[in-house]
Amino acid sequence: MDTTDPRVGSARDNSTSPGLSRQVAGSNSSSLNSLLATLVPVLVWSALCIIIFVVLRRKCPRVYAPRALLKSLEPHERSAHLPNGWFNWIKEFYRVPSSFVLNHSSLDGFLMLRFLRVLSVICVVGIALLWPVLLPLHATGGAGNTELDRLTLGNVVSGKRLYAHALLAWVYFPFILYMISRECVYYINLRQAYLLSPYYANRLSSRTVLYMNVPRQYLDEDRLKWVLGKSVRRIWIPQKTPDLDRLIKEREQTALRLEKAEFTLIKTANAARRKALQKQQIEYERERYHASPRLGPISDTTSGITEQSSPNSKPANISEAIRSPASTLCETEKPLPDVNGSVASQWIPHSARPHHRPIANYGRRVDTIKWTRTQIGKLNSKIAQVRRQQLFKTRNLMPSVFVEFETNTDAQNAYQTLTHHRPLHMSQRYLGVRPFEILWDSLSMSWWESIIRKFLMMALITAMIIFWAIPSALVGSISNIEYLSEKVFFLKWVGDLPGAIKGVLSGVVPALALSLLMSIVPGILRYCAKLAGMPTLTRVELFTQHAYFAFQVVQVFLITTLTSAASAAVTKLLEDPTTAKDLLSQNLPKASNFYLSYFLLQSLAIGSTALLQFFNLFKFHVIQRFSNHPRKIHTRWHRLQRIHWGTVFPVYSNLGVITISYALIAPVILGFAAVGAAFLHVVYRYNLTYVYDSEIDTKGLVYPRALMHMLVGLYFAEVCMIGLFSLRGAFVPVVLTAALLVVTVLVHISLLDAVGPLLWSLPKSLTVEEDEHLLSKHPEQQHANAANDLEECGFPPGFDTSTDEHYTGDSRALEGADGAMNALGGGLKKWAKKKVKTDYPLLITTWNSFGSFWMRWISPNPAEKSNFFLRWLHPEVFSDYTVLRRMIPPDLPDPVYPKELEPDIYYPPSFIAKPPCLWIPRDPGGISRQEVEHTAKVIPATDEYVSIDKKGAITINLEATTPVFDTERLRY
Structure with a gap:
């Protein structure tokens, strides 16, 4: 399992630890001991990971700085090398601005760093506002709680003290509302500047609109041009290609089988060749010694081999080609020897060649190389025939079209225009779709099928959220195995086990099992998104973000909090039901103690593990040593670690929800959240600058969703405070908090109305200004009149x-x-x-x-000098489009597309897929050269940049531009 995944341990990790029930059990709290029991190993593990990172960073650049190492990245995508010292790199690292991630990685990555900074600011301001008032007030509350429980609202007895909570809520919660609102404004301005910059606006995808659910009569280029206007440049109407997809897939599988067989043949033949040459050399030295015993040391140990014969009566000219066991690649450049049949057959018998038994051949044995070559030739003919037929077909057209417009402005105008008069027809449209992220099966769905699938998947996810608590509870029950052994008769034997074993059963086993159980959730949700008919991988990530956040809130927050409070009070509640009000008001705040440990695990432990990159270390320094397949080695070397924002943001959004919910109930949580968010910011800043690749780019749409998700924390906090105030009989604080809840709802609705339309579309005013190059002409004039x-x-x-x-x-x-x-x-x-x-x-x-x-x-004037508070108060003035536009350098290269690819770029991949180029190692015996020559008649093949040395080891030039892999990434 990849331990760098931020999802591991993100859902109720150790939420049912043996100390949890004791934390909320009463006044004799062991909360501080439980926190220290978590803090010490977490700090030790984090320190160990950081030390290993500092030591190995200098020796393993492919693991810790691939964006500075790989030449397959474009120059503007690479990061600058850090100094190779022990600690002198830290200063240089902090000199790299956060905007570097925006211009060299992705908008999503830049906004991820900003989200963690916003979370840190919210926590620090909360500490400054709440700690001086609430911590002394809670500590002297009079309920008699001890340790960390003494610092929660549960230790407050007098209802008059709750006025402070209500008044502070009116200060702190509006601040959070304003922070979220101003960040939405900042994001809109930044997104507009990014999408209208030449670096993005000149891309093909930025001026191409995908229309779904197109009526059958409109699947015609002439009619679409008549409807969409004269600005249409090109139209793609894709077809359903099931037969072609099957043939392409079969050809790729057959080609990889041929490549594997060629590799096996070359390796086997060269091993036999080396043994034969060694044997011939030994025999020659023996004969020479017996024939002339007084001769001096042998100066040319291989000259006599030319007169020897191979095990299969090799002709003399073959011996000339292989006379030295240490033949170099230069020697293999000579013409192929003139022999009949295969060069490999000079060293191995026919029975040693790769073979298999295909089912279509009734299980009879066939030569793999000859059979696959024949099959590829047949498949090539069938594929060409099917493609010719597809060109003239008007049936099986997908109800979706891609329309390219002349400019980005024309595409925006078409995107914002209602195209068809019938409901749900051509209303589903998307701008900025890149070819490699299209899910073609979703484009084939009709409008009614999309609706049914979407509701079915939503119902399935809802059921999974509800019933996922059952396996979580079963796994979590193992943490109380010692208590259960006293109550359940068939577990009596557990009590007789040694204490160390019971500690492992109640601590490590449930935590590991629960982490494994929760780590499969994002994969399931992503698969549900594809079944729901999401047309692109970007939409899949956005769908997954919503679903996974709901899962996180329910499983990590609600269930843990409610069950913790209820389990602590159930025994006393059964004894005296009249104490229910007091028990709940005292025990509910105590459940926050678990989240102190949770934040330590989620931020320090998971963050330091992500910095260590353990999985990449294992992959490049263990697996790579035992891998000898050139294609796999090359792909593994050049593929950066990808990050899926749809499963990263919900984890930290939920941290924000928990922090805000407990901010006034247990203010200590703000300190842990602030430290955790700051540490995670450093980790993600390094990894996004030097390690991660964000191939699936949502153009920052995950950011406003994450901000809106944090508003859930405000709702939970206000509702929970209303409930706690009501249990204490503090009616005035209840009224104040209820009024604040109404204000929160109104602000939330207003924010959605104001921000919603600007999240998906670009305003025409900005597109006109960008097209006419007016931004450089006194942007402050719009404020001069005021x-x-x-x-x-x-x-x-x-x-x-x-x-x-x-x-x-x-x-x-x-x-x-x-x-x-x-x-x-x-x-x-x-x-x-x-x-x-x-x-x-x-x-x-x-x-x-x-x-x-x-x-x-x-209404400040941007031309005048401003202070920090004024800039923070007015992002619409000091962080508007004209200001943020300067963050994006104007000299980034324009995208270039191959002429042969551009006309067919939005057709299904099988329609334009080329046969893969086989890559086999070059050998001293010339076997690879003959195999390449024969194989190239049916499929491209090469033996460049990879070779077998005299010991049989594979040598690959990983940084060479090979014809096998297109290392230049097209910016669609």
Whole structure:
């Protein structure tokens, strides 16, 4: 299992540890002991991982800095090399700005770092606001709790002290609301700047729109051009190609079988050749010694081999070609020897050649190389025939089309326009779809099939969220195996086991089993997303993010919190049901102690493991040593570790939900969350800069979803506080918190209405400005009018206008009573202003200063000097489109597409797939050269950049540009 996966341990990891029930059991708390029992091993493990990372970073650049090492990456994608010292790299690492990730990796990665910073800021501000008030208030609450339980709301007895919680909630929770709102504004401006930059706007996908559920009569290029306008450049109408898909898949499997057989043949023949040459050399030296015993040392140990014969009566010219066991690659460049049959047959018998027994041949043995060559030739003919037939077919067309427009602006206009008059027809459209992330099976679905599949998958996921608690509880029950052995008769034998074994059974086993159980959830959710009809891998990630967050909240937060509080109180509740109110109000806050350990595990332990890259260490320094297949070695070397944001963001969104929910109930949790988020920020900053690759790019759409998910924490906190206040009889705090809940709902709705339309579409105003290159022409002019309003007559905006100064008062031009009243009111207003200017100049000066001061905070001018608080308060001014546009360098290269690929780029892969190029090692005996020559008649093959040395080991030039793998990644 890949221990670098942030999901491992992310769902109720050790949530049912043996100390959990004791943590909420009563006043004799062992919460501090339990926390230390978790903290010590976590700190030891984290320190060990960091030490190993510091030591091996210098020796294993492929593991710890592949983005600085691999030449297959484009220059603008590579990271600068860090110094190779022990600690001098730290300073250089912190000099790399976060915007480097934006320009060299992905927008998602940059926003992941920003999300962790936002979470840290929320926690630090909470510490500054809440700790000075709530920690002393809780510690002196009078309930008699000890250790960490003393610092929770459960230790407060008096209802009057709860006024502090309600008032602080009105300060802290609006701050969180504003942080989320301003981050949404920041994201929208950043996304607009990113999508309109030439680096992205010039891509083919940025001006191509995918329409789904297209009616049959509109699957025609002429009609689509007539509907969509003259800006259409090219249209792709894909077809269903099941037969072609099957043939392409069969050809690839056959080609890989041929490559494997060629590799086996070359390796076997060269091993036999080496043995034969060694035997001939030994015999020659023996004969030479007996024939002339007084001869000196042998100076040319191989000259006599030319007269010897191979085990299969090799001709003389063959011996010339292989006279030296240490033949170099230069010697293999000579022409092939003129022999009849296979060169390999000179060293191995026919029975030693690779063979297999295909079912289609009734299980009879066949020569694998000859059989696969024949099959590939037949498949090539069938594939060409099917493709010719597909060109003239009008049946089996998918109800989806790809339309390329002339510019990004034209594509945006088409994307934002309702195309068809019938419901659900062509209404499902997507912009920015890259060819390699298309799920072609989803494009074949009709509109009604998509709806049915989506609801079925939603029902399945809901059922899984509900019933997943059953296996989790069964696994978690093992943690209480000692208690169960006293109550369950068939577990009596467990009590007789040694203490060490019982400790392993109750600690390590359930934690490991639960981690393995939870780690399979994201894979299931991603598969459900594909079955639900998501058309692209990006949409799969967004679907998975929602589903996995719901799973995290229910399993990690709700079930753990409620069951912890209920299990601690159930015994006393059965004895005296009238104490239910007091028991719940005391024990519910104590359940937060578990999350202190959870945050340590999730941030320090998992974060340090991700920094260690244990799986990559094992892959490149253990598996690589025992792998001798060139294609696998090359693919493994050049493939960066990919990260799936749909399963990363929910884990940390849930951390934010837990932190906000317990912020006022157990403020200590803010400290652990702040340290954890800061450490995770460092880990992800390093890995995103030097290790990770974000191939599936959502254009940052995971970020606003994660922010909205954090609002769930506000709802939980407010509802929980209302419940706790009600149990204590504090009715005024209940009313205050209920009012805050209403405000939160209203702000949430308003935020969705304001931000929602801008998440998917680009405004026309910005596209026009970008197309006309107006951004460089005084972007601050749009704020000049608001700043100049203060200069008119010495009044703030709205108090006096130029229209009022030039009012003529001609009532003859007015009709009706309304006009007369407007004229009278305007005259009185004009007279009053003149009177104030003349009689009260000091009042004018005071009002002027007052208005100038507040207008600077309400509507600041970006051209003026600003402070940090002013920039934080107005992201719409100081982090607007024109400012963030400068973060993206203008000199990034434009995408270039092969001419032969571009016309067919949005057709199914099987329609344009080329046969794979076989890659076999070059050998001193010339076997590979003959095999390449024969195989190339049916399928491309090469023996360049890989060879077999004199000991039979495979040598690969991993950094060479091979014809087998297209290391240049196209930016669609």
